[in-house]
Amino acid sequence: MSTLLQQLANGVVQGALIALIALGYTMVYGIIQLINFAHGEVFMVGAYGGLATYTWLVPEAVKDVWYVSLPLVLLGGVAISVVVALLMERFAYRPLRNAPRLAPLITALGVSVFLQEFVRNFYPNATAALPFPGAFVQGQLSLGPIKISWTGVLLIFVSIILSLLLQTYINRSRMGRAMRATAQDPDTAKLMGVNPDRVIVLTFVLGAALAGVAGVLFGTYYTNINTDMGFQTGIFAFTAAVLGGVGSIRGAVVGAFIIGLVKTLAGQYMPGGTSYDYVWIFVVLILVLVFRPQGLFGEPERVRA
């Protein structure tokens, strides 16, 4: 029983991480119907940006003072992620706005491979996994038999707060309304005075900022990062977005927690253990796509694939 509870807790932490990334996928897909394969790489770049900030920019004196260093590291990670996403949108995706659907998808694959290899080649010593500073309160929170490290608690907390903020922003603000309008019908939105370029850029920026936060928190939680982390976690996040219904913020978050739980529980209880947890996630993905392609919270007509 205590194993089950512990695995459930681990699953929730994983889910919180995946949710932050899944939001980026779901927003971009909702607006321009592009599976942004490179979004996982934006997350990875954020982690490396955070590490670089910690290594070279955070003064030696405050490195151990988490309430100073962690915000700085988060800021650095988010900045790098956002810059990369902006460059990507401007130079890779925007020229292909009206191209056949295959073209941007393949471009996204290319960007993903490029970013991964770029970091691996040019970040010092990035050919192997790099240690990430545990820039937060050390130790664990004990709730009866369950133990969660404080970084895990932070991850859950940040993830939920940010998703709620995002949800509010999209539902209440002027730009949020423009985003929803563009997602529904880009041409009509344009006629109503929405600038689609601005909306798309904003979507990429919001997604990248969340991915940057996720990258830094991933680093503090696992205490090491590598260049492959983006692809794998990105696929999990995409699965979560599909599971929840692409385009739906609430769906992405719920989907992410389900995926996190599937991963940890399958690793514990399914035959093959943790070496097959990956496989079970894909099985879930395939089953969802086949039996409920609109996802848990998606509306059937939203699926325009």
Next chain:
Amino acid sequence: MSKIANTVKPFARPLAVVGGVLLIVAALLPWVTFSLNSGNYPDRATLQYFDAPFGVTGFRWHILLLGVLVLIATFAPIPNKGRVIRSLGWGGLAVALINSVFIVAEGGGLGAITAADGSSAFGGVVGVVAGIAVILAGTGLGIEPPTKWKLTLSTPLAYLVLLVTFAAVLVAVSATLTAGGQGGPANPYAGGLFLSFLGFAAGLLTALNGVGLVGWISELSEKHRIFSVVVLLACALLLPFTGAGSEYWMTVAANIGIYAATAIGLNIVVGLAGLLDLGYVAFMGIGAVVAANLSGAAASKIGLDLPFPVAAVIAAIIAGIFGAIVGSPTLRVRGDYLAIVTLAFGEIFTRSAQNNIGGLTNGANAIPGVPPLDLFGKEFNQSLSIGSVQLPAGVLYYVLIVLLVAGVMAIFANLKFSRIGRAWIAIREDEDAARAMGIKTGKAKILAFLVGATLAGLAGAVFAHKNGTVSYESFKFLESVTLLAAVILGGMGSIPGAVLGASLLFVLPEKLREFSDYRLMIFGLALVLIMRFRPQGLVPDRHRRAELADEDVGGVPVDEVHEHDTKGAKA
């Protein structure tokens, strides 16, 4: 571009002459100073750049040839002068630029291409300037679509022309394959010399295309299709007798062949039916694993040792069954979602193989010791002698793979123009309309997956025997992307395109060994650039060309769409 063209127009001819002369001058100048940061002339005397500092060989001979051709093209009464001259200019620029970059990178900094020690090694600089001048001159002379020849030949004469052409192709392929020699630390300039040769060849080829020769020949070979196919096959089988007939080149050629066959299979799924498959290489992996297990590999738990044809057929069938299974979600899932399903399947295969599922794949240790092929009492990894000619080891594999590629091509060509092929193309264009026209779309799509997977399984079986080991590492997601890139680079739905794309993507890493760290980075960048600047690929399929062209085709016949395009752009 047209602004530049108008500015240059009045001096286009003199500029072409100047450019041509400069190219010749560049060929005669030395290209490297003798004292370099990393050693003097005698220490690096093995490099081609130093073999004959004043002799015109290798790439300098190519530059000289291009210069002379520019001069001839300027004064001779040929059609489409501008396009021809511009193509030659691109060739010259590519050769000069690539060699200069390599000399600078490997030969000790910018000093290597200047007059650092008194020997004025300005060859590279002059070559680049000349190339740019010629391109400008060509643009100024006006770019027209490639000329169409009206000339028709009697059958024997046509046969003769085709025979000569294909012989030339054979020589060119052999020269391209061996250009620059074997890559690696012992030969750091291999990649540079290879790329430089590629630039030269592409420049010449696009110039010939501009004159209309390429179009005419391909029309001629369409007309005499059977003869062309036979001669081409014969040419492919004659490759071991040319300069490429060593064990190393035969291995490289055989590997290219395996990937080319797989790429053609993928072309059925992606190019014809328009179903994006991101896990295609998994089918090849399944074929390889099945064949390895059935052929008495040391690690096989099954303990069977079936003859190759039986094992290969079983491998293909099992891969095909998996293809149909993976294809079945197509009944409900479309577009990007389907791509994700295939990606998920590919990842499931990789993960399972890595964890040695069912004891079949031997996990991270790979399956070693798959026995070499043994047909007609001949071990395929032995050398072969025909009469007095001794052929290197690996030739038999090469022959087998040429036949495999030929077979796959035949299947592709026949499917494409059959009822099911037309159904696939209809589905690709508009699935709902296709269904309204009475096509059973579900059946057709599953069939596309099944056929593609079967071919991949067959290729995988050959791969297992040829390489002797089967590791999940060879069938990862990146390999699927590489195959997809080969199909796209060549041009979706086009057979020569798939072969060309596979050749380029698998020869370049072989040649550019010293850049292996940056290989994938360049590859990713290349994908982005292709999609941006030439989404229809190098050898576009005719129907596809119309589709990817701009919305407004403006009544131009399908064949001519995009002929206006920048043919000069280099690979």
